[in-house]
Amino acid sequence: MGIPYSYSFRNLWTRRLTTLLTASGMGLVVFVFAATLMLTEGLQKTLVQTGSPDNVVLLRKAAGSEVQSGVERSQAALLESQPEVAIGADGEPLLAKEVVVLINLKKRVGDKPSNVVIRGVTPTSLKLRPAIRLKEGRMPRSGSAEVIAGESIARRFKGGGLGETIRFGMRDWRVVGVFDAGSTGFSSEIWGDADQLMQAFRRQAYSSIIFRLRDSTAFDSYKARVESDPRLTVEAKRETQYYLDQSEAMSKFLNILGMVLTVVFSIGAVIGATITMYAAVANRVTEIGTLRALGFQRKSILSAFIVEALFLGLCGGGLGLFAASFMQLITISTMNWASFSELAFSFTLNFSIVWKSLLFSAVMGLVGGTLPAFRASRMNIVEALRAT
Amino acid sequence: MFMLKYIIRNLFRHKLRSVLTVVGVAVAVLAFGLLRTLVGLWYAGAEHASDTRLVTRNAISLVFPLPISYLDRIRGVSGVSSVSYGNWFGGIYIEEKNFFANYAVEPRTYLALYPELVLSEKQKNDFILDRKGCIVGERLAKTYGWKVGDLITLKGTIFPGNWEFVLRGIYHGAEKATEERLLLFHWSYLNESVRQSFPSRADQVGFFMIGVKRPELAPEVSLAVDSMFKNSLAETLTETEKAFHMGFIAMTEAIMVAIQIVSYMVIAIIMVVAANTMAMTARERIGEYATLKTLGFKAGHLAGLIFGESVAISVLGGVLGVAATFPVAHWIEVELTQYFPFFSVSMETLLLELLAALSVGVVSGIFPTWRGATIRIAQGLKRIG
Numbered sequence: 001m002g003i004p005y006s007y008s009f010r011n012l013w014t015r016r017l018t019t020l021l022t023a024s025g026m027g028l029v030v031f032v033f034a035a036t037l038m039l040t041e042g043l044q045k046t047l048v049q050t051g052s053p054d055n056v057v058l059l060r061k062a063a064g065s066e067v068q069s070g071v072e073r074s075q076a077a078l079l080e081s082q083p084e085v086a087i088g089a090d091g092e093p094l095l096a097k098e099v100v101v102l103i104n105l106k107k108r109v110g111d112k113p114s115n116v117v118i119r120g121v122t123p124t125s126l127k128l129r130p131a132i133r134l135k136e137g138r139m140p141r142s143g144s145a146e147v148i149a150g151e152s153i154a155r156r157f158k159g160g161g162l163g164e165t166i167r168f169g170m171r172d173w174r175v176v177g178v179f180d181a182g183s184t185g186f187s188s189e190i191w192g193d194a195d196q197l198m199q200a201f202r203r204q205a206y207s208s209i210i211f212r213l214r215d216s217t218a219f220d221s222y223k224a225r226v227e228s229d230p231r232l233t234v235e236a237k238r239e240t241q242y243y244l245d246q247s248e249a250m251s252k253f254l255n256i257l258g259m260v261l262t263v264v265f266s267i268g269a270v271i272g273a274t275i276t277m278y279a280a281v282a283n284r285v286t287e288i289g290t291l292r293a294l295g296f297q298r299k300s301i302l303s304a305f306i307v308e309a310l311f312l313g314l315c316g317g318g319l320g321l322f323a324a325s326f327m328q329l330i331t332i333s334t335m336n337w338a339s340f341s342e343l344a345f346s347f348t349l350n351f352s353i354v355w356k357s358l359l360f361s362a363v364m365g366l367v368g369g370t371l372p373a374f375r376a377s378r379m380n381i382v383e384a385l386r387a388t
Numbered sequence: 389m390f391m392l393k394y395i396i397r398n399l400f401r402h403k404l405r406s407v408l409t410v411v412g413v414a415v416a417v418l419a420f421g422l423l424r425t426l427v428g429l430w431y432a433g434a435e436h437a438s439d440t441r442l443v444t445r446n447a448i449s450l451v452f453p454l455p456i457s458y459l460d461r462i463r464g465v466s467g468v469s470s471v472s473y474g475n476w477f478g479g480i481y482i483e484e485k486n487f488f489a490n491y492a493v494e495p496r497t498y499l500a501l502y503p504e505l506v507l508s509e510k511q512k513n514d515f516i517l518d519r520k521g522c523i524v525g526e527r528l529a530k531t532y533g534w535k536v537g538d539l540i541t542l543k544g545t546i547f548p549g550n551w552e553f554v555l556r557g558i559y560h561g562a563e564k565a566t567e568e569r570l571l572l573f574h575w576s577y578l579n580e581s582v583r584q585s586f587p588s589r590a591d592q593v594g595f596f597m598i599g600v601k602r603p604e605l606a607p608e609v610s611l612a613v614d615s616m617f618k619n620s621l622a623e624t625l626t627e628t629e630k631a632f633h634m635g636f637i638a639m640t641e642a643i644m645v646a647i648q649i650v651s652y653m654v655i656a657i658i659m660v661v662a663a664n665t666m667a668m669t670a671r672e673r674i675g676e677y678a679t680l681k682t683l684g685f686k687a688g689h690l691a692g693l694i695f696g697e698s699v700a701i702s703v704l705g706g707v708l709g710v711a712a713t714f715p716v717a718h719w720i721e722v723e724l725t726q727y728f729p730f731f732s733v734s735m736e737t738l739l740l741e742l743l744a745a746l747s748v749g750v751v752s753g754i755f756p757t758w759r760g761a762t763i764r765i766a767q768g769l770k771r772i773g
């Protein structure tokens with residue numbers, strides 16, 4: 001027969017201020033822990049959702065990103081006629097020859113310049129990316145100096161909003177539409193007519209070719225054939241994989257940083273928990289003696305105090321998670337190192353992060369509470385009862 | 389004197405608790421200092437950039453080239469002392485994770501513009517004379533174990549193919565902050581290969597480096613250069629090297645801001661922990677405080693006693709943290725040398741560490757002090773804690 005759990009809870013309740021202070025210290029640590037995980041999750045989600053698994057991206061060999069890549073027109077024509085390319089409802093191949101460059105735009109806030117991806121697209125480009133829909137305005141007319149901007153560009157960059165103009169390549173380009181791309185990387189892009197943009201930038205070659213596979217399982221054989229074809233100098237990647245690679249450097253950095261911070265911070269929180277639990281034990285020497293005299297075993301005392309510490313940790317975890325859940329309202333925009341271009345993503349909370357955070361807080365409570373709990377359970381009954 | 393003794397004796401009443409709190413403060417202060425240093429490093433590249441050097445690049449963005457024919461026209465601008473040019477090559481050594489910057493430059497003028505890249509006269513000449521030659525920084529050479537005379541092969545990302553260079557020299561930085569992880573090779577070598585395989589991309593450079601005679605001429609020169617190429621096919625944007633670096637840094641600012649917020653958060657966490665410790669200490673000694681009051685000690689004495697203890701614990705932790713900063717920073721410099729060119733903690737950071745520790749002591753002492761000082765004697769004596 002152990003000591004009822006309510007004993008542990010009520011002990012925490014009795015010292016409300018101390019409990020609150022310790023729990024909030026732990027809460028701050030859990031907050032940092034969860035926020036870092038959420039940030040990495042948000043980044044990956046944004047980039048992974050950007051691609052779809054049936055789409056294939058073709059880039060020049062060894063080019064890490066679309067911006068560095070170039071595919072000659074003759075090769076593009078050859079790639080267009082491959083049997084693996086799916087055919088759309090209109091009988092045209094579902095393949096888009098796109099040109100991707102960076103332009104330097106100033107932010108609305110703070111006037112700081114940043115690199116923005118501008119993508120020259122064909123009508124097929126939209127069919128290949130079903131997640132994108134026009135939010136306001138209209139599509140650009142082909143053959144005119146018109147562009148559409150992703151939501152996050154429209155909001156954050158000068159000249160990106162509906163009806164405004166952006167100047168590059170010796171022309172003014174009017175923004176005639178704003179598109180919504182959900183939480184994908186396309187929200188941080190500007191789209192215009194591929195031929196117009198190639199003219200403006202004096203580009204002879206496309207940057208990348210994107211197409212839908214007729215049969216998703218045929219990818220490996222297609223890749224092997226295309227990459228060994230002596231007429232072609234391209235490599236094929238599934239679109240999902242391409243965007244995952246783009247997020248790798250950044251996620252790695254965020255993960256390492258987050259883990260280092262969490263380790264350092266948790267030292268402080270564990271110390272806080274240890275102090276609190278030691279004090280709880282010291283204050284209750286007589287009580288512990290009484291419990292032992294009533295016949296409760298050492299084991300029960302030990303577990304009662306461990307439960308108390310665990311509960312303290314979980315309180316902190318709950319507080320931290322509660323605060324961290326509000327971070328979902330925040331969008332961070334930064335330069336993605338893989339492509340040197342602006343990317344906006346937000347903190348994303350999911351069940352696995354909740355679970356990890358609570359586990360982490362419980363472990364902190366446990367580590368902090370173990371020593372004091374042992375001390376409590378090892379007390380000599382007579383001496384404990386004598387103590388005042 | 390008596391008070392001081394009393395405070396010190398009080399510190400040792402709960403050895404474990406005091407030690408834990410001191411260690412906690414020390415760890416927090418250390419973390420705070422390292423994070424600040426990290427953020428400082430981020431900006432170091434721009435801090436040490438020269439203000440007599442200007443960078444001219446394509447106005448659209450960095451990925452667009454400029455024709456090499458601009459060279460002579462830029463040379464003619466008054467106030468310009470020398471011009472060099474080059475390309476960001478973006479080559480990969482063996483695999484992608486071995487990232488370092490590599491540029492194709494015009495060697496003679498480039499090295500003249502960058503006196504902080506210190507090379508022996510012989511190596512410099514060898515490099516200039518060998519068209520396939522390259523030079524690297526000391527740190528990079530150490531990382532990959534390169535020696536002069538070695539062949540280095542880079543895989544081109546922007547310029548396809550495998551490019552082979554002969555290592556002709558290893559430079560070291562004149563200052564601590566000089567970037568020692570660069571590889572430089574001949575622009576003409578790059579250009580000739582490009583002319584054969586992609587004729588349309590030949591005779592283009594990524595940037596011009598302009599040396600101005602005096603720093604105060606920089607704004608005039610950049611205006612003159614940019615207006616010269618206004619409304620041409622390749623408009624230029626000229627800014628000081630510092631502004632150029634800052635532009636890059638500004639793009640990743642969000643992450644730096646987050647790190648800065650976190651560095652203050654670590655102090656906030658330890659404040660909570662320390663306040664907790666002090667609250668407990670004061671609660672345990674309520675009876676004592678009442679006794680002291682009975683003996684005639686005033687509220688001020690008591691306040692000094694409690695506050696003194698709180699500040700003493702924190703400052704002790706702060707001093708420990710500052711002392712630990714040096715070996716840890718040194719360890720980072722030695723062990724993580726490929727990520728951080730140098731990792732030296734500034735005086736300002738050390739002072740801020742101490743200030744942070746002091747503020748932890750002050751803030752965590754306020755509440756218990758107020759409670760201890762305003763205790764009613766009868767109540768305090770009655771209380772059994």
